[in-house]
Amino acid sequence: MSEYRSMSEDEVRERTRALLEKIHPEKSDSVTFRRAQYDEGLAWIHFPEGYGGLNVSPKMNVVVLDEISKHSSVVYNDPPAGLIGIGMGAPVLLTYGSEELKKTLLPRIFSGEDIWCQMFSEPSAGSDVAGLATRAVRDGDEWVVNGQKVWTTVAHLSKWGMLVARTNPDVPKHDGLSYFLLDMESPGVDVRPLYQITGEAEFNEVFFNDVRIPHEYMFGKEGQGWRVAITTLMNERVAIGGAGPRKKGGGSISQLMKLWSEREKQNLSPGQEAVMRDRVSRLYIETELLRLTAQRARAAQKAGNPGPEGSVAKLAQADINKRLWETAVDILGSKGLSFEAGYELRQSAGVDASSTEAFAKYQFLRSRANSIEGGTSEIMRNILGERVLGLPGEPRVDKDVAWKDVPRS
């Protein structure tokens, strides 16, 4: 799989220019152009030929983009709603999908015609996602699915869903899972927005009521769902944490410093001002260290000598970001009592950036998720403690026990 053939950057650029001669972004729409890009093997360049790639190193993907942006004022980037399909769906489909599914669906993923979503987490299976309870029961050539998923991004826009469900409750939890590709338009699929602390819904809940999936839409074999799910997660393009702003004083801290520079509006007493100034200074230090630690991690990785510096970012960032926005609201004082944006329940409209103050209040609420999403801080501490520091694991009460016999809430 990883045996890429060598291709020079020049040739990649040449092939990209050839694509642009056939069809130019400035004279076509996104779907048409991206379909052509797929046909030329310039979609996922590391994929095999005939499947949107040229079987060359994934490093060349940025070369394609760079060449397009050199010759076109219009660049059709990955559509945001399509990121899950493009980043996680496509590699899983390529590895596990039938020939027919690959040929039909890969171009539609890349063009943005089909949106994909990922359905792993459940109300009773958060950190312990392998303990999930959505059941799939075989009925002839089909599987019948009942249960509920949660935290499903873009489910309301999706044509396809990557679903992990329990096909055998009589074996330990990891062994009884199977992985399905679900047509989200199937009868019995009910997608509802999940409103969060800010009043908006970035995510959905998905309910399954006797949903039928053809057997050939199972990815991997029955009982191998966990392994396929891991493949999916390893392909996750969007790394939460670890990046941070690359520019000194950039990102969230610049917003906090802006609020601080306008502090005369808040009539702080000298004592309050001294305390707040210390808090802001502390956050300046920590955000700067977040940025520099990510830089140190990249350099160490490049030098082939990665250490623990790369794995601490997620935990640190969650904590720092939460405190940063708490401090921001504290600087606002009584003004922090109002929430001008209101809590009208709505599908995600994105960040309210109408003013630094509004942005701070929004982030104050949104940042609570930082220590929950993508692995809670408690789980991150377990991972750091066990995998980095080598501390012994906790005794597991669910090991070697049939899933149906494990207590669950």
Add this chain to the structure above:
Amino acid sequence: MNLTFTEEQDELRATVRQFFADKSDEQAVRAHMNLPSGYDGDLWTQMAEQIGLAGLIVPEEHGGAGFGYKELCIVMEEMGRVLACAPYLATSVTATNALLQCADEATRNSLLPSIATGETIATLAYVESSGCWDLSEVNMRAQSKDDGWLLDGEKGWVLDGVAADVILVVARTETGLEVFRVEGDAEGLTRSDLPTLDLTRKLAKLSFASTPATKISEGDQSEALERVLALTVVALAAEQVGGAQACLDMAVEYASTRLQFGRPIGSYQAIKHKCADMLVEVEFAKTAAYHACFSAADEPGELLEAASLAKAYCSEVYFHAAAENIQIHGGMGFTWEHPAHLYFKRAKASALLFGDAAHHREALATIVGL
């Protein structure tokens, strides 16, 4: 700025680590800290002669190794890891930097070579009875007499002030802050060891009564001395990182082997999560200290900000790691027999030396315009 070390620098680290593992284990540290001078003269000589540490940042033309701050950072970190007792911070860091930044050529020529061989121990005296680490709080006035100078007054918290052969004293003249050289055996100089919280580093009070001194600087040294202090706290931050890492290692080791209720205490999240938090902090502290050392070496314009940032952060991290190490060791961590208290005391002392975390957060706030 690429915060990684070269292969040669990694080799230096390995050499220094091995040296101190052999010569400065816990038993040796306990013996050395009880000596009157607070360090072992033989070890000091070996540090200077065998691996050239005393003159690490002394330029080659003055008989030193001519290394920069990245190498110094490595040495400080490794010494901090084992609590090595030596007048290193006083003579090889602070006094050396003061001579390089402030002193006239004749003084550099006369002092740096013997500092590099370890024969001369020098130190910087600037803080006065207020205990404030700001240069603006220096009130001592030098009186010119004939073709020399006389000093009167007191200096406190002077690193290795009793052991030092030469004391570089900061005092005021009409032109501003200047640096004076006073011999350790000078007339009218009384030196007394302070009973220190940290047993592994000596501090002294110095009283000057019409003590003869030689002025070694030319004109106001305020800015140069700011850089000297910044360079000192950068080195101290690196030392703190080494100590914090040692505390984390000790805590993890103990948590992996200590059994209670039938399992290692490190398997409990209450302990494991403490260790994970320490890991995050130690990694960030490394970033802070390395960034400061690399700034000192390559980006002098960034030095003051990077130094205060590192001192503020590393001080708290070291103290937290040392405190958690005691807690994780339980009753054993509270005993005299266990080394945890040596680190705990070093951590608090190094946090307070040259300005505590709040002092440096304040300094940083001013620098970045908060």
